[in-house]
Amino acid sequence: MVVEMLSYGMLISGAVTFIVLISGFKATYGRYSQQSHLPVPFIPAKWAWFIQELPSLYIPLHYLINGISDLPFINVFILILFCSHYLNRALIYPLLIKGNTGTPAHIFLLAFLFCTFNGYMQAIWHSRNAVYIESLKDIVFCFIGTLTFIIGMMINITSDSILRNLRQDGKSGYKIPYGGLFKYVSGANFFGECVEWTGYALLTRTLPAFAFAFFTLCNLAPRAYQHHRWYQEKFDSYPKDRKAFIPFVI
Template sequence: MENIKKTIIYLLKIDTLPNWIKYISYSYFIFGAVTSIILIYGVKATYGRYNKNSLFKTLSLNPKVAWMLQEMPSFLIPCYLIFTRIGEYNLYNLFVTSLFVIHYFHRSIIYPMLMKSKNPVPIEIFLSAFTFCTFNGIIQGFSHLLYINYNYENTLTFSTLVGIVLYLSGMFINIEADHILRNLRKKDETGYKIPIGGAFKYITCPNYFGEIVEWIGFFIVGKSLPSLAFACFTIANIGPRALQHHQWYLQKFDDYPKNRKALIPFFL
């Protein structure tokens, strides 16, 4: 048992991290489990098609503004560290951190600019997302750029290549799915349609599947407690939401493809 513990500590670089990062990372597992249980038992996160159930119906933000502001901390905080702590990190530290930054550059700038949805974002969703992205930007940025001392011989491995492939594949699936969803309706159309094309052939929520694959890839590249915690939290948060989406489509459309799974092709 002690050997297993030592192996986990070594593989996840736990002994190189300060306590405050460890505690925040551990909290991801707890909050992820709680969130997953709440969503599995039918409570719906009140954004998008479910925003009619929001707690404060009169307090909401424009979706483009909300997405840009709530995701921005996870982009700006690592960028700030990259430019102000030059000389304190090596190229692999920069590479791992850049994967995180690239995702949030897209999520906080490109994605909102392309967004066509007019569903307002409830204030409680915005504040919770902003808070999470702030903490996540801090622990991912500090951990992978400054605290973890990556050794090239131990990091440039086959597993790293696998992680990069997963990260890029997940990003592609995610972006392609978002593009298909954006272009479902013509200019003056309202209402929902059945998405067709890309990974929608196999699953209802390829955007969620792509994001999960992306962050699993990030964990394999980063090989750290914070990246594992983030990947697990992502699965716990959007996995149950994918199941909710799937049931919603089945109930709304009689001709919805019965062979589509919710989240994982051919499986779930």
């Protein structure tokens, strides 16, 4: 019951987030940090990413390790996929961050709370409710979902690497990203993450997974559009045929 309520809460908050972001609000960090008019303390980016993402790795991993002998294989597989994303996001990604930009304390706190609730939600549901594979349709969903998740994760990691390499000289300025899916969209990293969690939702076909995929889309799609407009306004040479979020579409 608690997990279901959290899932519905995430669906509602996703819709609200989407409306707020398409209305023009921008999270005041990164390239938009100068738009904040309030004296907000900043946390070093490496530590912020490590701490805020860690609950979504630790909580599912705890339930996985302590219940692996009693869980169906598919549930173990689902939790391993989920943890694989946050293994990268909490432990590997922070170590590779370049530059000395920080994360506003309120953004860090919101991210930490989200990762805590979502990590708990995914872990509880997929460690206590069996995901049944009983028909050819179930197998097809599992295959397509897993493949989609892996493709999305590869796009996400590759795009992060391209963005990171723009700062090899140690400078904190912004440049036009090229290569990978950035050839087609401004928010390649955002698109990859949405593809990833869409695959996760297809694989599991559970309410918490769908809620997470929906929230991710509502949060990242508008941000991709904001980044797209920012690039167009800042760089006269920005590719005219590049879309914001979905290749060849929008």
